[in-house]
Amino acid sequence: MTLVHRALFTWFIILVFCICLCLRLENRTQWNYFIVFIPLWIFDAILLIYVIIKIVTKWRFLERLKELIHFYQWNFAVVLLKIAAEICICLKIEYPHMNLSIYTVMIPIWILLPSTIIYVFINLVKNE
Template identity: 75%
Template structure:
């Protein structure tokens, strides 16, 4: 997929999610919160498949596989943490009886943000 197609697909997924979110927040619908987050989960699944396809297409031998897994490890961890925060938010909103604290819900974001800042900083330092 070209960059334009990926950008348009991302905007479409975000648009559908925001429409579903607005409908749910205005109480026009009484959908489950897990249903509202389906577009984001589809996007995350496509991202994981994309990373796996990149690994498989570049894999030539077992030594290269180890190198590729280390290279794409941050992408896979980022998507998995993003899925974890979405599930935690859905659990918090859908089942208030669970009494999840906001600090517990935000743990994946607190892990993801410093890791992302470090990743971006390292790439900025390397590019100079």
């Protein structure tokens, strides 16, 4: 899949999610927020499958699986933190009686954003 196709698919998923979210927020539907987030769950599943396929296709040419897993562990961590953030947000919105603090809900995002900045900075320094 080329870069253009991936970008268009990502925008399409975001569009579908925004439509579902708007329908839910305007009380036109009474869907559970876990159902509203289905486009993002599908996108996360596709991302995980894509990373696994990349590992398997490169593993055929390299004999060291540890190097590949070390190379792609960042991709797994990002997707898993994104899934954790989505689950926390859904729990906070759907079940207000659980009394989840907004600080607790934002922990995966607070881990993800600084680590992404560090990862990008390290790769920029390496490539120069």
